[in-house]
Amino acid sequence: MRRRFRHGAALTVGFVILAGAATGLMRLPRPAKAPTIGGAFVLTDQDGRRITEQSLLKKPSAIFFGFTSCPDICPSTLLEVTNWLHALGSDADKLNVVFVSVDSEHDTPEQMKLYLSSFDAHIRGFTGTADQIKKIAAEYRVYYKRVPLEGGGYTYDHSATVYLMDKDGRFVGLVTYKEPEASALAKLRALIVGKSLPFTAPYDGKPS
Amino acid sequence: MFEPLTLARTAHFAPAAMLSGVTFFVLFVAEPVWARAFRGREMAHLVLLARPILLTRLLLGFVVVAGRISPVVAQEIKTGDLQIEHPWSRATPGGAQVAAGYLVITNKGSAPDRLIAGTSPVARKVEVHEMSMKDDVMTMRPVPGGLPIGAEKSGTLAPGGYHIMFEDLKAPLKEATKFVATLEFERAGKVGVPFDVQGVGAQAPMPGGSGHDMSSQ
Numbered sequence: 001m002r003r004r005f006r007h008g009a010a011l012t013v014g015f016v017i018l019a020g021a022a023t024g025l026m027r028l029p030r031p032a033k034a035p036t037i038g039g040a041f042v043l044t045d046q047d048g049r050r051i052t053e054q055s056l057l058k059k060p061s062a063i064f065f066g067f068t069s070c071p072d073i074c075p076s077t078l079l080e081v082t083n084w085l086h087a088l089g090s091d092a093d094k095l096n097v098v099f100v101s102v103d104s105e106h107d108t109p110e111q112m113k114l115y116l117s118s119f120d121a122h123i124r125g126f127t128g129t130a131d132q133i134k135k136i137a138a139e140y141r142v143y144y145k146r147v148p149l150e151g152g153g154y155t156y157d158h159s160a161t162v163y164l165m166d167k168d169g170r171f172v173g174l175v176t177y178k179e180p181e182a183s184a185l186a187k188l189r190a191l192i193v194g195k196s197l198p199f200t201a202p203y204d205g206k207p208s
Numbered sequence: 209m210f211e212p213l214t215l216a217r218t219a220h221f222a223p224a225a226m227l228s229g230v231t232f233f234v235l236f237v238a239e240p241v242w243a244r245a246f247r248g249r250e251m252a253h254l255v256l257l258a259r260p261i262l263l264t265r266l267l268l269g270f271v272v273v274a275g276r277i278s279p280v281v282a283q284e285i286k287t288g289d290l291q292i293e294h295p296w297s298r299a300t301p302g303g304a305q306v307a308a309g310y311l312v313i314t315n316k317g318s319a320p321d322r323l324i325a326g327t328s329p330v331a332r333k334v335e336v337h338e339m340s341m342k343d344d345v346m347t348m349r350p351v352p353g354g355l356p357i358g359a360e361k362s363g364t365l366a367p368g369g370y371h372i373m374f375e376d377l378k379a380p381l382k383e384a385t386k387f388v389a390t391l392e393f394e395r396a397g398k399v400g401v402p403f404d405v406q407g408v409g410a411q412a413p414m415p416g417g418s419g420h421d422m423s424s425q
Contacts (some may be wrong), residue, residue: 068301071308071374072339072367073346075301079409114303142344144389145288151333154297157347177341178368 001175014085036164039139043100043126046113051126057169060191061096065142067103068115073160074099077196080181082120083161087185092122094192100136102144102158119171164191173197242287288396289317290357296404297374297414299383307331307381309372309403310387310413315364321395323363324354330381331374338370348373354394367411382403 038053045051056063062081066074078099085092099116101107104127107115112125127133137144144158162175164187172191175184184197285292295311307330315321326334336351354402355370357363372389381387386402392397406414 015357067424068304068349069306070348071304071306071337072348075298075304075409076367078301082409111303115301118299118301147347147349154332155348157345160341160346161344176344201374 024145037139037141038165038169041132041136041139043128043132043136046109046116046125047108051131055090056096056098058167059094059096059195060167060172061098061165061169062162062175062188062191063096063098063100063140063165064160064180065102065137065140065144065158066160067101067156067158068107068111069103070079070156077162077177078119078123080184081123083181084184084188085120085122088192091189091192092120095122095134095188096160097123098125099125100133101125102133102137102156103143103146104128104130104133148178164188164197166191192198209369235284236246243290257390285399285401287393287399289319290315290321290393290396290399292391292399292401294413295389295401296406296410296412297381297387298406300377300381301408303379304380305375305377306338307377308367309374310365310367311401312362313357313365315357315359317395318359319395320359320361321357321393322354323357323391324394325392326372327390327392328374328387329390330378330387332376332378333374334389335373336365336370337373339368341368357393383407 040053043051064077064081066077068074081097085097087096088095097120099112101112107125107127108124109127112127116123116125126136129135134146136142140163142159142161144156146154146156148154160177162184163171164173164175166172173187175187183198190197246404266329285295291314293314295309297307297309300307313323326336328334336355337348338351339346339348341347350373351370355363355365363370372391374389383405385405387405388400388402390398390400404413
């Protein structure tokens, strides 16, 4: 009876250890083969300077995509980001904050500069040729599509996510559309000090 | 979100009240003291001169304060069976050539109506568009055939959804100004609607004031 109990206990302990190891393995980061977000690019900033992925190293970055002829989401996102940067105070200097245009036709460096003058001065604007934009969008897995409108004109469908990258240019997380400010700020603060981002459940998309 | 009666412009209220307070103090406390000190001297006429100026300032201060306290009645436009409330837009960032207009339309009639078109002196093209988010991708499209407003129903055009798209702006929209757009409804016909321009990226209409005020920062 006693022996059987011991056997049972040993089995149970063994099973628990195995299960624990399996869970641990599952939690380990996947090996490098998984698709990465971010990578090499060449663009031009709002002052006409050539920018590459190297220009964003040494500081963590928050990068998002849009275009200046966007009436709703882009000014809203830029204002949200502006509010975050104000809330971060002097820590905002420890971040690269970049608005990348998907509209090579209209968004010249001058246009980006003019547009961003209405928002926090930390926000930089990158633009480029159609091919350069295609390349960075592919690296960041950003969806964008030019949609012609009736009677001339066009608009862009585009990803509305803010990508968070560490100081070595590695992807660490996202701030999604209409994510509550407290959650976004917690992520940015963690990003600045190089800690892993606080877990937040995928946002349900309802306005905060 | 849409309170018809609100203590508006509280940001301006405090300085106005303070100004009145200071003037009150000067007029009724400090002034009699120095008036007594100067009595009979050469400067006395200057003191007498200052009195009406101070009094005017005090009265002006009261008027300003009273104006701020008085409830702001929500902007309402009626045409036929339709009632239009809170038409607002946003100041455009530098160089932007598009703007979105938002409002609430209530159809009090028993027949459905439809917002089909619009014109405005500020833009070369005015359309009803819908913005939507799917898998974190933003899309924006004209609403084919216009926006239906069912009988006894109300339709809200707000950020993140339907908006009136002002394209090809002739001039930037500036905060705390107004512009007019003529909206055309299938049944109710045309109606001029004054849009309040709020701050860049504002998310809701603020009666009598602006939301996130970018320009003052």
